[in-house]
Amino acid sequence: MSTVLLEVDDLEVTFRRSAGPGRRAASVPAVRGVSFQLEAGTTLGIAGESGSGKSTIARTLMGINKPSGGSMRLNGADVGALRGRELAQYRQTMQMIFQDPYDSLDPRMKVSETLLEAIKLRKNKPASPLNEVYQLLEKVGLSKSFASRRPRELSGGQRQRVSIARALCVDPRLILCDEAVSALDVSVRAQVLNLLKDLQEDLGLAYLFISHDLSTLRFMADYVGIMYLGKIVELGTRDEIFERPQHPYTRALLSAVPEPVVIDRTVRLPRVRLTGEPPSSTNPPTGCSFHPRCPLAQEICRTTAPARRVTSSGQLAACHFAEPELVVAEA
Amino acid sequence: MSEAVPAAAAVDPLALGDKPVRAREVLRSLKKDPAALASIVVLLALAVIALAAPLLSPHDPLQTFPDIGLGPQGQPLPPGTPGFLLGTDALGRDVLSRLIYGAQVSLVIGIVANGLATAFGVLVGIVAGYFGGVVEAILMRITDVVISFPILLLCTALIAVTTRSTFNVIIVIALIYWTTLARIIRSMVVSLKEREFVVASQTLGLSHRSIMWRHILPHLVPAIIVYTTLGVASSILIESALSFLGIGVPIPQPSWGQMISDGSTYFQIAPWMLFIPGICLILTVMAFNLVGDWLSDMLNSQTPLAR
Numbered sequence: 302m303s304t305v306l307l308e309v310d311d312l313e314v315t316f317r318r319s320a321g322p323g324r325r326a327a328s329v330p331a332v333r334g335v336s337f338q339l340e341a342g343t344t345l346g347i348a349g350e351s352g353s354g355k356s357t358i359a360r361t362l363m364g365i366n367k368p369s370g371g372s373m374r375l376n377g378a379d380v381g382a383l384r385g386r387e388l389a390q391y392r393q394t395m396q397m398i399f400q401d402p403y404d405s406l407d408p409r410m411k412v413s414e415t416l417l418e419a420i421k422l423r424k425n426k427p428a429s430p431l432n433e434v435y436q437l438l439e440k441v442g443l444s445k446s447f448a449s450r451r452p453r454e455l456s457g458g459q460r461q462r463v464s465i466a467r468a469l470c471v472d473p474r475l476i477l478c479d480e481a482v483s484a485l486d487v488s489v490r491a492q493v494l495n496l497l498k499d500l501q502e503d504l505g506l507a508y509l510f511i512s513h514d515l516s517t518l519r520f521m522a523d524y525v526g527i528m529y530l531g532k533i534v535e536l537g538t539r540d541e542i543f544e545r546p547q548h549p550y551t552r553a554l555l556s557a558v559p560e561p562v563v564i565d566r567t568v569r570l571p572r573v574r575l576t577g578e579p580p581s582s583t584n585p586p587t588g589c590s591f592h593p594r595c596p597l598a599q600e601i602c603r604t605t606a607p608a609r610r611v612t613s614s615g616q617l618a619a620c621h622f623a624e625p626e627l628v629v630a631e632a
Numbered sequence: 633m634s635e636a637v638p639a640a641a642a643v644d645p646l647a648l649g650d651k652p653v654r655a656r657e658v659l660r661s662l663k664k665d666p667a668a669l670a671s672i673v674v675l676l677a678l679a680v681i682a683l684a685a686p687l688l689s690p691h692d693p694l695q696t697f698p699d700i701g702l703g704p705q706g707q708p709l710p711p712g713t714p715g716f717l718l719g720t721d722a723l724g725r726d727v728l729s730r731l732i733y734g735a736q737v738s739l740v741i742g743i744v745a746n747g748l749a750t751a752f753g754v755l756v757g758i759v760a761g762y763f764g765g766v767v768e769a770i771l772m773r774i775t776d777v778v779i780s781f782p783i784l785l786l787c788t789a790l791i792a793v794t795t796r797s798t799f800n801v802i803i804v805i806a807l808i809y810w811t812t813l814a815r816i817i818r819s820m821v822v823s824l825k826e827r828e829f830v831v832a833s834q835t836l837g838l839s840h841r842s843i844m845w846r847h848i849l850p851h852l853v854p855a856i857i858v859y860t861t862l863g864v865a866s867s868i869l870i871e872s873a874l875s876f877l878g879i880g881v882p883i884p885q886p887s888w889g890q891m892i893s894d895g896s897t898y899f900q901i902a903p904w905m906l907f908i909p910g911i912c913l914i915l916t917v918m919a920f921n922l923v924g925d926w927l928s929d930m931l932n933s934q935t936p937l938a939r
Contacts (some may be wrong), residue, residue: 407829418846
């Protein structure tokens with residue numbers, strides 16, 4: 302179980318914004334030194350506010366955006382060094398499911414056409430592609446009759462199932478889900494999440510699951526990373542993050558979940574309320590990026606960026622005050 | 633499936649094929665737009681006339697009738713003269729026959745020149761919009777250069793260095809008219825390529841060519857149809873302008889522009905030589921424009937459905 306499938310080390314992605322009317326050219330560091338590992342067959346959830354760089358990580362892994370620094374290794378192979386056919390091969394090991402189920406399928410193509418197109422990209426082509434389409438549809442819980450339909454005849458959940466089937470066409474080992482269920486109704490969302498879990502068990506898939514919804518991550522993820530302004534500020538197992546959060550930002554996010562996250566609280570956590578907007582990523586604050594909004598901020602936070610270190614409860618956190626003693630003191 | 637199913641999907645999906653729905657919608661929207669309907673009738677009639685020119689025209693369009701085709705002082709005969717329904721021109725040629733053959737020339741030039749321009753413009757637009765960066769910069773700067781030339785001057789120069797032939801007129805018109813479409817298509821592709829289904833096919837590992845061919849081009853078809861229809865009208869007009877300036881289709885082959893040019897010389901004694909081809913030209917161009925507008929309205933109102 303513990304083979305590392307994906308290893309991201311110190312990944313940086315910077316967007317260049319060209320000058321336009323009333324604004325200067327600027328570079329926007331969207332992802333600033335992100336590192337994590339993903340084991341085969343497990344799920345890493347990534348949460349954070351809008352603009353924190355979650356989707357950029359997924360898009361960079363898929364090759365849609367170019368990294369400006371750091372490395373990505375898939376099955377030990379450096380992705381940045383791959384070219385041509387190897388790159389195409391690599392891409393198929395990893396697939397992506399998009400947020401908007403109404404835009405991720407070509408509206409002019411029947412479901413069967415969409416899937417056949419993807420099946421044809423396989424290295425060893427199946428004897429009967431159409432049979433393969435039916436099998437894939439069955440895998441994602443759709444009947445054969447869906448093959449002849451067009452996207453506009455499908456509901457959001459059905460479309461997302463077709464998107465999943467399309468991703469499965471090329472036999473990926475890792476699926477990036479970028480807000481894959483955020484646009485769905487709550488009841489449908491649960492069904493799609495269960496489908497993803499079943500597929501994970503059957504096919505041994507790994508997921509990088511990006512969501513702003515913490516309850517979704519609590520249900521799906523084995524590991525959770527919390528992002529703030531392009532950095533992962535806290536990274537640990539699901540239980541560590543949800544039950545013993547160390548970083549004040551993680552605590553703030555957990556406090557913001559509207560329905561009470563029912564947690565067996567051995568230590569009572571103080572409620573942390575976030576004020577203000579996240580700062581602009583063109584011009585991130587000095588020191589710890591979170592300090593302007595942090596209830597615990599001290600002088601050191603303004604001057605020195607905290608290093609990510611293992612805390613006493615096990616997970617990694619980037620905070621000068623990430624110690625359990627502090628939690629007790631606050632309570 | 634326990635998920636909520638939209639009403640449309642509750643019906644048998646195979647009965648919801650695209651074609652019958654579209655045909656019905658086309659008829660319905662035509663009924664609401666009598667001008668477009670009339671224009672389609674005009675254009676169909678024109679096409680039939682052009683195709684059946686040898687059968688329909690009473691005389692050879694090139695034949696002069698020095699004896700019966702000209703008046704006592706050698707002046708052209710007015711419309712209604714027996715044997716010459718729409719009169720004759722200054723050389724005693726039958727105006728009706730020349731008009732019918734001229735329709736052939738105008739339509740062929742309008743459609744072929746514009747077809748070439750469309751194909752080239754769409755190609756440039758898709759490639760520039762899809763690849764962006766240097767490719768886009770080079771292609772679009774070339775487009776800008778072509779656009780910034782005065783059209784008639786460029787035509788004159790191009791034809792001056794070649795010979796005067798129908799083929800060259802077609803090429804020259806095509807060389808000029810691809811630019812507008814290239815710009816329009818490029819801007820559409822720039823937004824299309826950000827759509828998730830295009831990104832999804834990229835992440836699947838589909839080749840650029842199949843993405844452009846299968847996922848981008850089909851979405852441009854409505855726009856291409858509309859602009860091509862409008863473009864035919866402009867191409868017919870520019871051919872007339874070239875003929876009027878004496879650099880169009882080689883004489884004595886009849887074209888409407890040539891007839892208007894000849895007619896303007898004899899305007900005071902034989903106004904029909906000017907007005908008859910002029911009215912035909914106006915009607916044709918107007919019909920193409922009205923059909924283009926109608927197509928644009930109809931296809932745009934269908935866009936939400938197509939999504």
